[in-house]
Amino acid sequence: MKDMRPAGRMWHLYKMGGLTPAITSMFDVQSAQQMAFIRSMLKEQRKNSLYDIPLHSMELVVFDLETTGFSPYNGDEIISFGAVSVIGGEIQYDQSFYSIVNPKRKIPDDIVELTGITNGMASDAPELIVVLRDFLEFVQQKVLVAHATGHDKNFLNAALWRTSKVSLSHRVLDTMMIAKWLMPKRKDLSLDSLLHAYEIPVTMRHHALEDSLMTAQLWSKFMEEIKSRDVDTLGDLYALLSHH
Template identity: 55%
Template sequence: MKGNGGFWEALRGGGAPRLGSMLGAPSAQQIAFVRSLTKGQRRPETLHIPLHQLKTAVFDLETTGFHYHYGDEIISFGAVKVDGNQPSGEEFYSLCKPACSIPDRIVELTGITQEMVLEAPSLLQTLRDFMSFVDDRVLIAHGSAHDKAFLDVALWKTTKAHLGHRVLDTMMIAQKLEPERKLSSLDDWLRVYEVPLLRRHHALEDSRMTSGLWISMIEKLRERGIVTLGDLYVFLSKTQ
């Protein structure tokens, strides 16, 4: 155990360069690359872009549980790019090898078994690929608090960087547009917006469905006079 003291010291306060040097050059390069992708993503000019022209990446994560502070980890990433109100056709999916075991209830829910992740990429490698895919796009997720928290924790754990992207929540937008419905689940809102319900609790399939929900909402928002990303932020900040 004492032989690992330098490693844990690096995690506590050594920063990415020192941590990277201990992990080897390829990892150091990956850390630097991922950190570069988390910066400068909140440019003010983005607020003036019409939603039907806004470049977004709709994403979803599957995790071993709901409590990252108790050791739960990401086991798969999914994302689809949307250009304005049209799917770009570009998609991302990857399993991710967690340090913890996958509980039976999560295996049943997601179909992801311990055997499936044994040869999966590491968290750092998957983050590098995922962040490279989403690039500087505005991120969108349904019930985004869970996904955003796990993503931010994963970034800090591997690179000592925080998520710098803007993140929109389709659940919050839907509830703001139609507060009388009292709905929250993705399944319910997909039915409301008549988006085909595909395979649930699969990161890529959930991303595809959520992208359909987002695209449907853009027209609803336009009808309410909400045209730009800035308009949307103002709309979401208003009390009922």
């Protein structure tokens, strides 16, 4: 008698037709399509070498995530994605992305207060795999930029692995690390402090799209300083940042 519990069913289907049919059968068709898109997008990204691309014409996506807390491996979830396209130092204001995500758990009261995203708003939002797919379709093969990227990369990688069994393969630049290189004596490298230092108007903090737009403006300011230091390519920039 065949073992038709999930693990046994998976093994049976694997033997009959390979892993992809097995995975597909365990999810609904739409989720399987989302997963296939995410996996193919990240596989394609791994083929690209971007080190020789001139910074002045490089296509970027500045992004931000809002989350229920700080630990993606301990039950915290993404509740919104925000992103905006940039070419060199020019922000493409007409090319932006924003979506709330249904975290399928209660959003803590302090996070509701911080972000303005209520449990009612989140319960009506699309689920994670749908928004991940849409976000990656917006990003395509572009370089990602964020401020203090550790938090965002951890949540993105956890989400990608949980939904699609892949890891992020895009190049990621951290505006905090760039600030550390440009201003080695500066103690406070928080986004709020740097926005103040560069006289960038603060619109709405802890809103994923607004934070992305403000970080994009910071990136534009940095690009002016980077150019003045004769840094021409992404590879050049990575080489300099590796020392910091």
